[in-house]
Amino acid sequence: MKTSMFLPDVNVLLALAFDAHQHHPLAVRWLNSVGDREASVCRVVQSGFLRLASNPALFGDEALTLSEAWVCYDRLIEDTRFEFSLEPLGLEHFWRRLTLGSTYSPKVWTDRYLAAFAIAGERRVVTFDGGFVSVPELEAVVLGA
Template identity: 40%
Template sequence: MILLDVGVGFAAMLESHVHHSAALRLVDEAEERSLGVCRVTQLGWLRLLSNPVTAGSAVLSRIDAWEAVDAVLEDSRVVYLEEPPGTGERFRKLSAANDQSHKLWTDDYLAAFALTGGHAFATLDKKFEERYPALQVLTLPTGVA
């Protein structure tokens, strides 16, 4: 099972996204029930799809954003995953750093979720593997250095 990062799913859904091709390739090559989505991923998609800054002219109303996310979850390659027991404790350990990295909260949670559930993790973030060395990370090619 590969847990999807918010950006991977968003890029796959939005044709105008700069990384649409790379994300769509991952989805197209996936086997049945091999791509995982969690509540945080789902919420991220809803937020990005309904935000004119991130979605541009493809921005959706909240009801349409729900329909887009529902369509992804109806795909036979995608599975909605409940939080594995122990995720909260692992999240606390990963995020209890003596820094002010306010942008890492969601990354820490998704890494904890994937690690606790025994899932690989697909992302566009080239630094993810470095930050979470115990996690099997699939970094999608972005064409950006």
């Protein structure tokens, strides 16, 4: 499967939204290479972005209020390169398959969900996490690798 559609993970969205994020330049460079409607945001990434962008334990004084987090998210998704995507058909089949051979880790459910979403929806995950390259059938773009 070779596709021009992308599914950025939560950390890529955070890097795009926060200029002070250590990977901001990498994320901006990636986004500048993307055409209109080539980047998808799914509900899990949306929720994760809102949760983390407003978390003072992560961003201290730079953490957004809940209202500001929505405004920031809206600003990102209004960019013509983004679209919101509903779950593709077959996602659960891939999600189950990808988790059955895994052992527990704090990120396993969400990471495997994103991988399954990308596989079922014919998208490439965009991430800073090199662990995605080991997921069978998944095309991953690891920024900074």
